[in-house]
Amino acid sequence: METAWYNRWLEAFAAKASRPWRLAAFTFLISLLYPGTRFFLLAVIFIVLVVKSVEYGVKNGKWWGLKALIGVFLFSCLVYAAAAAEAYRVARYRRALGDTIPLDLKTGIYEAEADGARGPVHVQVEIIETGLSPTGNLIHRIDSPLELHRETGSIGGNAIKELNYRYRPGTEKIRALNKDLITRRLDQAMDSIDGITGATLTSRAYRKAVKTAIIKAHRTPKKLSTFTHFVYFFLKNEISKISFNTLAIIFILIVFFDYTLQGLLVRGTGQAVSCMNCQTCVGACPVKRVELDGKEYAFPMDMVLAARLGDYELVKKLSWFCVGCAKCSGKCPIGISAPSVASAGVRFLKAREAEKEKADAGGGRHG
Amino acid sequence: MEILGTITLLIFIVTLVATLLGWIKMPVQTVLIGITLVNIVLALIFFGLQGMADELRLVPADVIGRIILHPVTALLGGLFMGGVLGAAGGFEAIKAIVNRLRKTPLGLAGTLVILINIPLITMLPCGRIIAAALLPLLFMFGPEGSGTLRKTQLIVFIAAFARNSFGSCGPSPVGGVAQIAEGTLGGATFPDAAAGILRGPQVFSLMIGTAFMALFIRFVTKRLYPEDTVQIKDREGGVEPEIKVNWKGYTSLIIFALALLTATFISFIPSLKFITVQAIFVAASILIIIVCRVSLGDLMTGIILMPATAMVAGFLAAGSLYPTGGMQVLQSIFKGLAAFPLLGVVGTLVILVQAQTILPLSCSRILTAVFVPLIYVFGKGVGLTDLQIGIVMAAYIINATTSCAPSPLGGAGMMAEGQLRAETGYLKGAFSFTSLAVMAPLAAVFMRFITLDVFARNPQTGQMMFTATWGHLGQTILWSLVIMAAAYGLIVVMSRLITASLGRNRKVLIASFGLGGVLCGISLALALRLGEPVAGTSLGVSLVQGIIGGIIAAVLIALMIQVSFAGPPLKENVQAVEG
Amino acid sequence: MFTFIVFIIAGALTGLITTYALDMKTRKELAQGTRGGVIRAKIRALLGPKKMSGRRGASPGRASHRLAPTKEIWQTKNKKKTSRR
């Protein structure tokens, strides 16, 4: 019988991608879908690797694997620390913009521009150390040197002059602005900068420029770097934030899904997936109970189940007990034929072994 | 909309019945998913042709959205736990403990009673888990093992155990079937009740139902094998079942018990509410895996996939009925039935309660997804009070959870039949009968008198109150005794009438089922009546309606089961043992 | 409490019936069966939801947790969305 292409493909997949690889692939997929689980899954993989390398070390007396893992661990700690430091700074900055935590301003004069009615409005914000605010630095004055823009003489120019006057050092306005910056969000604080009647556009540009200048004066960069983004892709939601339930569900789903997948991959054993452990076949079978390697099996149901799990060695051993009377398939409520499932499993096992031999022989020639 | 709903509903029902009768030989899950796909395609075509863009867009979301995640994942957690327990040898430990009980004052009889009720105590989410593990042990009591029990006794024993197993999925806190209904009731009617309003009635009627299953099978088997009166072997001469258990088994059992207790009591600690049953059971399973060094492969052999797939498929199929309007059509059908004067609301409710026993699928979760919302909406529609809906739901759920036992589609009852080497259908009659005539009425009575009084809300203060009195207790016991006596009488009379002739047996069975239906109808009508008048009918009328509904349901059930009274071959085994 | 009483009575009764159905009819065996039934009923009553044992009053919302995880999954999703913004 000609094997359909998808069957060949599936069986190749089943033969190549053994269970650990499939589990790893699932894990990766889940980690893409559920950010909350990434850290945990990584940790699990790491622990498994550690256990494996310890086993290897005990067996062979070579500890390079464990050493490498410790190195990896230390290195990732460093990487994480670097990323966390950056993230902390960004978080503080963001909170400053979004919440009521004071800005952390550097001293100096900061300049910025924004489009006004007839041209750019240029603003200088001078920040000096005062010791009054929690961060130590405050806005000293806001200035908009008239020579730097073209609003001279017009309404806008007068407005700017007025503003420059209002926000000269030591005024009530400057004090209010500083207080607003400490207690309110940046946007709200900017809103409190006066608008000059009749020069709306100019006032707006003035405000915008002041805001940009203040952001420039802030100690930290505005955004996370790509590096931190990358690290945080894996570690963003640490274990404390993980919903237990999501994890539990995902764990079960992975295990279930993988263990049913095997039956679907191999031609002829797919029907085993729908077995519902009803044991009707056991009642019909003349063999019924098989003792193998000290374990008792309900025959042929356990053979079908072994095929579903992909334990083809067991299927092979169990299939020796079958007398091929097909009483079981007649009785099974969903028509699973235990002997045909078993033979399909054994056939797959043989094919896999043959392929392995071929590969080994091929490897030998090249080596 | 109407046409589309009718078509999808027809597809759903016809396909299901065809599967049930064996015309379609495919797993129910596959059939259901097929139904879902066909329904979706139909809906898309229909809405597409009509240019109903909004409905079109809603179809996929509506279908997927019907899958309630909590019961599914809780069930997965429970199945996982079961697999781990089996792999670690926890069930062996149960066997050893029970075996030891025989030397205590409980003696053999007490031990057997406890053994029969083990599923009810462990409360795993699917009866198959414990049945698969313990059935072989039960056989060791029979003539092939220690010879403690005669073959007829063994049959009774296994049957009672099976009844107990295949109802124990109802009251389970780990993804039990009743959780679906509890969610529905708890969400709207008894806001505080989702934690297990249906557990009490379930357990109560399951205990009694188990005993009646034993009685039923005893009388039938006695009739069929009158000659089986001697012990095949001397008790002393028999081989005692030898059970080897290591510490792993006991450890896993202890962890399981702790997890069960935690899952039951954690709802009383508000700060720990975020930990759910699934998490507890997965954590316990992982603990067992680590402590007892269980391999994943061993574990997976023990896991029974079927209930989980059945549940999801059921939700999907039910989901495909919603956007297409099949649900409304179904509802209007039952409304039409209720408008029929002879049947009335009570009669319709009796039929609805028995719906799953009429259509026994391999897992009750499939149809529960359809019927629970249906009963709720129907009840509201015909003006039942909240309490009355609660009563109907209790009776419905016990019937639903026990419906996997008599199913011919690889239902759990086949497990016991297969083990007994009986003809398929030997135990079916008894399974259905206990569901119909004993368990549903008792659940309704218990719900009415005991449980609902706990969960009732004081209309003035809005506080939960407990109003049950000694009078209620007395009434519960009285009613239960009356129902049990009636069922006992029915069983005795029926067993007198059956012979070796199949045709005659069938008639006897239909007749006695009809009487069982009458019993169910009367008790349900009374239980509902004791609250307030049902939909404005007088007591006499609702009694008559209940009786008629009960008879219709019972006859439908009797027609659905292909009964064979050909029991397990006795002679063959005697020879096998002797030879 | 009433649940407990009903369970015990039902347990005793069903223990008796089951023993009888198992064809064990001596007085001693019937007593043993009854005892077994009672023990089983006690265990089961213990494991039931505590609401059944007739406590007065209840903390609001205690029961709704059973449906919580469904919500929670979506909630965590939503939370993530908002935090990303």
Ligand code: SF4
């Ligand atoms: S075909 Fe094999 S497994 Fe099936 S009943 Fe016959 S002997 Fe048993």
Ligand code: SF4
């Ligand atoms: S009869 Fe079929 S469904 Fe039942 S256990 Fe056997 S193979 Fe599985």
